[in-house]
Amino acid sequence: MAVKTESNNGLAICRVDGEINISTSPDLKKTFDKLIAQKTPKIVIDLSKVTYVDSSGLATLVGILKNMRSYGGKMRLAGMSTKIKSLFEITKLDKLFEIMATEEEAIAGL
Amino acid sequence: MGKVPPKPQKSLDITAYPAYNTPTVEAKKISLKVPSEIKSIGKVSSEVLKSLSSCGIDEDKSLDIRLCTEEAVRNAIVHGNRSNKDLYVKVDYWVDKSRFYIEIEDEGAGFAPDRVPDPTGNSSILKESGRGVLLIKKLMDRVDFNEKGNRIRMEKALG
Incomplete structure (x- = not known):
């Protein structure tokens, strides 16, 4: 697993x-x-190149969201595969996270 | 008239193997015994994936089985054996062209699966654990625990 981060004007794209x-x-x-x-x-967080997420991964994303909310930060997920999205739906995390189809959509209006 | 509350479900004793769709004669049983360490999770799922691949099982179903196997082995190591490296997790699985079966047993005291809180509820949704059993129940066709709660058996159709 690798993460490339690009930060600009208060927006970090990971x-x-x-x-x-x-x-x-x-x-x-x-x-x-x-x-x-x-x-x-x-x-x-662009997940378009993520091939697998388990419950630890889901928990980690929940933790990041909670920490961001603690100071009023905003977070969106983008580009996840249908398979990975189904895990968010099963766990109802699709209601907790803002999930967008593409990175561009996620950036727009954030 | 008020609704009649549902009867509490009793966990099945999976010692009685024929209670399930018995694997066909072609299904070969594969047994593994791994120590209670995190790297064992990947070792077990790699073996399972190899068997699924050799049977030509599609990627979507293989991913479901991989996820459920890893979640169950992780629970056995972390919650069952409390990561005690002197304790082992025993895995038996069968694959044939139509079904996949797996039993995962730890050496712990067991747990009550029906007492696991619903991780999708308003009070639990922000918790950073507790989703593994839900994923297993949703992604596999049949899931049961033994009475003690230290052995899970899962089954999924492959056809």
């Missing part, structure tokens, strides 16, 4: 590549801990 699972979730959390420590106002 493009995740690979699997978000019990082994990789701690590294993902560390990446976002830095952005959250800086109180980054807006974060878009």
